Amino acid sequence: MEDNSPTTQGHICRRIFQNRKAEKWYYRAIKANSHNSEVLNALGVIYKEQGNLNRAIKYIRKALTIDLELFGEEHPRVARDYNNLGQIYQEQGNLGSAIKHSKKALNIDLKLFGETHHKMAIRYSTLGTVYHKQGNLDRAIEYIRKALTIERELFGENHHTVAIDYNNLGQVYHDQGNLDKAADYSNKALIINLKLFGENHPKVARNYNNLGQFYLEQGALDKALQCSKKALNIDFKFVGENPSAVARDYNNLGLIYQEQRNLDRAIKYIHKALTIDLKLFGVNHPTVAIRYSNLAAIYHDQGSLDKAEECSNKALDIDLKLFGKNHPLVAIDYSNLGAIYQAQLNLDKAAEYSTKALAIDLKRFGENHPTVARYYSNLGALYRDQGNLNKAEKYSNKALAIGFKLFGENHPKVASDYGNLGAIYQAQGHLDKAADYGNKALAINLNHFGENHPKVASDYNNLGQIYKEQGHLDKAAEYSNKALTISVKLFGENHSQVATNYNNLGAIYQEQSNLDKAAEYFNKALALNLKLFGENHSMVATNYSNLGAIYKEQGYLDKAKEYLSKALAINLKLFGENHSNIAIIYNNLGQTCKGRGNLDKAAEYSNKALTISVKLFGENHPRVARDYNNLGQIYQDQGNLGKATEYLKKALAINLKHFGENHSTLAICYSNLGEAYQQQGNFNKAFKHMSKALELSYRLYGRGHPTVTTFCNNLLGLFLEVYLTHARQK
Structure with a gap:
């Protein structure tokens, strides 16, 4: 083959990331020889990178047909074609087909090269990635470890493929909720790549980027920011070669700023990422859809729900165009739109979209999959908002059962399900059960993350609200103050989570009838939210409303x-x-x-x-x-x-x-009706309803609770009025 042949020119353009030029050269090569399977395969890979997955399958299938005809089943080129098809099916979310084709590639290479060949490591690694996407995390670890064993044997510890395996293991452990192990493996990958390539290399940038994401999950936002900025600085130096890496870094910085509640800055960085990706890929590309989705989440946090809906619909349109109706990414878009409609209080539409998301992933993955659990959990929260508490409990228990099966008893995802069930039991008035589940969530998250983590702060906060309802106001204040301390430590004084903690403490002091202190904390929340959001x-409206109630x-x-x-x-x-x-x-x-x-x-x-x-x-x-x-x-x-x-x-x-019958709201209803009957002079009915109010509140709160005291006094007032009425009649 001559050096200036279209095929060679196409390969050269591919190596320097000039895919558009490579595509033109490859089309010339195909014109000259339509049975050139190498070129057909290369075109398939280009279309895969462009996100044009149906076209990618078409070209690689052509390559496979030719290679099977020329070489039979057991040939490296046939294995390559099966492998590439497996990767495209993986991108499409068709994980069954991805595993099937990847295993075909694996079996051919096993016959041709034996167990300890470098190609086998690649095949094991690919299968590990597919199992990871399937949510089959134990199998993913098994296959990636096989790849790691071969590559360490062949190349020793300090080799870039070993770094890739460490990095992949880090990602799987991350999804298992084992964040310490995830960070450990990502650091191993970073150390190898620093040794091999020095500080300024795209692979090192990717490692910093991954570590940034793990620190973000751990709530170590300063560390996350530091790693992500390092990644951006390195990738900036290589921006001509790979601007998509810079877009990725901007995106990840945006997500960290979102978590810090610096929402304007978050939007700015995600927009930077979106601008680069639109220039690189055009509108209809999976990465562009992800950027729109991330923007939607930030607008949602900002309370700009119309903007959030617009961006989410853009993401959905792209994913439907690229992947069709039954794809996990489309399910995510439906789920995100469901959350926006839920925030808009359009609960019927929210349920419709959340159910669509669940149906897609049930069909794809079956019952026992992390995203299926998440959608059950979302539906549970939605039905809770609708006041359909039995349905909410049913869906949240389904999520919990899957979490147990996939992750075992002590996993942050299980903690999240306990927390959700606690909130439902709280809404049902089963406050002891709510506290029990809230404490289970807290114990797991303390075990996983230690004291200073956003999830732990959230658990303390939730328990504070439950103890407030139980009338254990000192305990409520204690837990809410713990939440505040953690939030200030993690995010600094000027963060929306700190404002939420002030607001919750204000509500507890209001319940204690310490109205000056309640007003002080509500004003702190208001000042902070005005500063953050305008x-x-x-x-801000909630803070004004709470202060209005205090002043009343x-x-x-x-x-x-x-x-x-x-x-x-x-x-x-x-x-x-x-x-x-x-x-x-x-x-x-x-x-x-x-x-x-x-x-x-x-x-x-x-x-x-x-x-x-x-x-x-x-x-x-x-x-x-x-x-x-x-x-x-x-x-x-x-x-x-x-x-x-x-x-x-x-x-x-x-x-x-x-x-x-056993809910604090019922006690209030009985008491109010009792007072109305008393005013009507219907003393028998008044006594009946006031007694029910007292009996129920005593059962819920015990002796000495302010509500019990109030209802006791109401009954005494009734007895006094009955006595005086009889006395006057005599």
Whole structure:
């Protein structure tokens, strides 16, 4: 073959990453000889790299047909073709076909070269990667270790292929949740590549990049940032050769800034990555879809839900075009859109998209797969938001069962499932069970990550909320302060997670009736969120709303109305009229007007809240029950006792249906109805309902709880009124 032949020129262009030029040369070669399997195979590889996977399969299948005809089944070229097909099927998410073709390549090479040949290491490594994608992590480790054993025997410890195996093992251990082992193997890969290539080499950059991702998972954000910046600095030097690596580094830095809640900076870096990738690959490429997906997640965190939806739909359109309807990446897009619709309170659409995601991965991977578990978990959270707590529990338990099977008892993913179930039991009013599951999650995460990790902070925070509901307010404050301490240590003072911790502590002090301290913490949360997000953000609106509620309790009703009106204006701008946040604020405004004695306006606001809640959640939802309850109390104050008892009964019926008999909300409903009956002079019914309230709260909280004391006093008041009524009648 002459040096200036089209085939040779194509190979030269390929070596210097000029794929477009290589493609042109290869087409010339095909024109001259349409049976040149080497060129057909090379074209297939180019199309694979471009993300044009159907075209890639077409060309490599042509190469395979020719090679089988020329050489028979047992030939290195046939093994190469099977291997390349396996890699494309892997990219397509068709993992069954990927394993089948990769094993064919493995068996041919085993016959031709024996167990200890370098090609065998490549085949084992490829199969390990496919099993990794399948979620079959033990098998992945087995095959990658086989590759590692061969390569260490052939080349010794300090060889670039050994570094690749260490790196791959690091990725698998990462997915097993064994982050220490993951970092250990990635560091081994880094040490080898530093020895072989020095500091300034793309392979070293990739190792730094992987370490950055592991440190990100561990919550070691400064270390993650340091490694990712090193990767970027190295890749910048090689940008002419491989700009896609720089795009990858920008993307990863964006993800770290997202975790640090520096969201504007995160968007800036992901946009940089997207710009490079659009230039390199055009719109319809898997990497471009990933960038849009990452942008969507950051916009979601920012509360810019319309932008998030737009970016997620772009990712979905690309993936549908490239991979068709039944692909794991399409499932991820559906899942992400489901989460956005959930945040928008479009819960029916959220359920539709989350169910689509689950159906795809169930078909691909079967029941026992990590992503299937994740989608069950997402559906559990969604049904929890819908108030469908039995369905939420069912799906979250499915996720937990898969987690047990795949990862064993002590794994962060299992901890996450325990946490989700704890939140469901909390919503059901099973507070002991909620605390039990919350503590299980905490124990696993402490074991895996140590004290200073975001997941541990989250567990302390969740337990603080459960203890608050149980009335263990000192314990609630203790756990919430632990969460705050960790968050400040990890993220510094100016982070949204710190604002969340301040907000939760404020709610606990509010429950303790320490209203000055509650206002202090709510103001801290507000100041921080204003600094991070500006005026028009949902978290800022939440802070205004919470402060409004405190000022109402303190009797500063004008100030309460001012803050609640601010919260309302922000939420109307962000979400429009029909959103649960708007309903909550209308409710609070109703309560403020009630406190000022403006009962008509109070009823108007509370009816607005009820209309929104019914529209969003249907008639039988705890939030609708809350609105009926508030309206019932307003009608009671107006002296419209018939309407008051009607609405309070509706609230009781909904809550009984949702929570069963043993829930704190039921105690409040019984108490409110009891007071309405007392006002009507129906003392028997009043006694019956007030007794139920006292009995239930005593069962839930025990002696000495403020709620138990309140209900005791209510009964004493009833007895006194009955006594005085009888005395007057005599």
